[in-house]
Amino acid sequence: MTTLLWLQASGCGGCTMSLLCAESPGVIEMLEDAGIRLLWHPALSLETGAEALAILDDVAEGRVPLDILCVEGAIARGPAGTGRFQMLSGTGRSMMHWVQRLAPKAHHVVAVGTCAAFGGVTAAGGNPTDAVGLQYDGAHPGGLVPPAWRSGSGAPVINVGGCPTHPGWVTETLMLLAAGESVALDGYARPRFYADHLVHHGCPKNEFYEYKASARELSDMGCMMENLGCIGTQAVGDCNIRAWNGEGSCTRAGYPCINCTAPQFEDPTHAFVETPKIAGIPVGLPTDMPKAWFMALASLSKAATPPRIGENARADRVVVPPTLRKPR
């Protein structure tokens, strides 16, 4: 049996809401089947007030072993380093204090969502509450705990970045940990099973991308990289390989990828839905693409755009279907 304690720090609770969208099986059955016992979750557990505090105290005092601590939401350190912008109600203590007290007891610590991992939207716009991630402050190592900190298992905080997280990213991380498997992590400590993919992989707009047939306005079907701020060619995530909520993804719904799995996505230097350009050329190249080659291929493919693709790129639905191929 694997024990799991879930805390909601400074965030929107959306990663839990997304987790409840897990299917085949649903999240409650998934935890059960993986042998995970939920000690307490603020949205799902019966225990409230003194009952909940007793559970937290049992873990903090080592009376109940804690295998996995999940923290959702950033850690508010303000005002003036007191953490009082988020008090854990009924305790007279800050959430910062509670996470500092509980994290050393955990065999694994999982930061669920970009806020818990890096600060995320909670740290946006001048960071009014001095919020940080558990082990990162934006892209900089060292958040609530220092870069060299390790949980009981010897691993750093596992950063399941995403705003929100896909239910599969969280459930699969938990299932791997419960099974005693190691979770390979990338350079920002995100599980590689989803961070080795780019949002671009499997994007239905790939044919438009190939020809740089671009959408000019939101609701156009074309590629959103050139004009509408889409950074799916640079953002990690398997969003277009496994679907969201049945068959969705951001780019499938016609709006740009804003790189929500990454540190500091919340404060781009431009409007989210507008691609920054220098002399008319978009800043920011697809990951691992040499600039000169990208420029050469882009101008070549743009010139070669078939009329079907060019017309569809600027429509909100397919207006020109593919040419019929007849068997020879």
Next chain:
Amino acid sequence: MTDARLVVGPFNRVEGDLEVTLDVAQGRVARAQVNAPLYRGFERMLEGRDPRDALVITPRICGICSISQSAAAARALGAAMGLDPTPQGALAAALIHAAENVADHLTHFHLFFIPDFARPEYAGRPWHGRAVERFTALDGGAQRSAVQARAELLHVMGLLAGKWPHTLAIQPGGVTRAPGPREKARLAATLRAFRRYLETVLFGGPLEAFCAIPDSASLMRWPGGDLALFLEIAADLGLEGLGPAAGRFLSYGAYPLAEGPAFAAGVLVAGRPGPVLQADIREDLSHAWMLGSPAHPLEGVTTPDETMAAPGYSWCKAPRLAGLPMEVGALARQAVDGHPLALSLAARGGVLARVGGRLLELARTQILMEAWVADLAPGASFMAQGAVPRDGVGAGLVEAARGSLGHWMRIRNGRIATYQIIAPTTWNFSPRDAAGVPGPLEAALEGTPVDGAVPLAVQHVVRSFDPCMVCTVH
């Protein structure tokens, strides 16, 4: 006269952080103080940004009413742009929004509210065994079916909004994805499956029959589904009389379509309907840890008092309409819309009325969503285009699951100059105002019986409001 002071927290199974301080006299709440113990400063984060960024940032205030925040931001921005959605764009946006609201009502009933009735403290009651079987947190059959039905209902989001929560699909001019014929067919199938769940499990009867219930006495005779078990519990525990409302209800009107809102806008004060005069809204800061004076949200600022000085006791401001606190939510919305059952329930307010109002709305909204899908016109325009002005002002008033949500923005030099938000729970869980008048929850808690370390009646009253604290403390 106070016998004891009780601090109830962490108050879980609400969205976000909540602490309730109760002064108890003769075994009942004499005075309640509701504290939102988290401050995040979203309004400050928005200042200086491109106005379109509000569509990315504000949904992330709240993971449970993310779409409501999208809808309010899109409306506020659209008002500043002088841009209305196309009729079909408004219809698709309403569908997306309604799916969230329905999912939220389902989540509230099964995950947040009902598990308390499976507590061992109720072991002597005739219904307790069935409540344990159906309503136990994590294990109850009703809870598990609801989580599955909700996940499948939210396929509406996969089809229309990309993902849930936190979509950018809702824009001032409509929606970014134009559904075609096969999306329309798939949406209809998803809704039929959800109706099957509602009619066989939760309601145990036709939704139309439930919506035809004329008054609260008839409601108590509803025979089907998990709902009948809840009604049996409610009758046994007297939930009708617990946590009464002050008789002041507000709704901005839900789902603005080309022909008007699907649920009407208005106020209902002491049973008398009236219009919403949004110019009469003020946010009082006397008991909030905020600096400044009472202001209309277009003039308001958010400056936290980092010393958290008394008499402040919450990060939540105290909104007032013409000087009075207002209760918002499904009960308010359905009563303002004039539904007979809701009017009958609202006459007394209370735990049963709030939960009943939510279930009534769940049934009515399912029927609306089915009609909207039938009205989808593939091939029509789902989004109008426009430009953000250099200077402008806009308000976006919508109805979230939990009640009236307003965004007010000022644009100067192409940037957001001020952005103020009044969330539903800001209304319901507001602290006292300068005149010492308590907020709706604080008032509703007065007189509630208190017994044991976890006073159950207090739990029922607080959760009957379906608080969303993360919205409150944006």
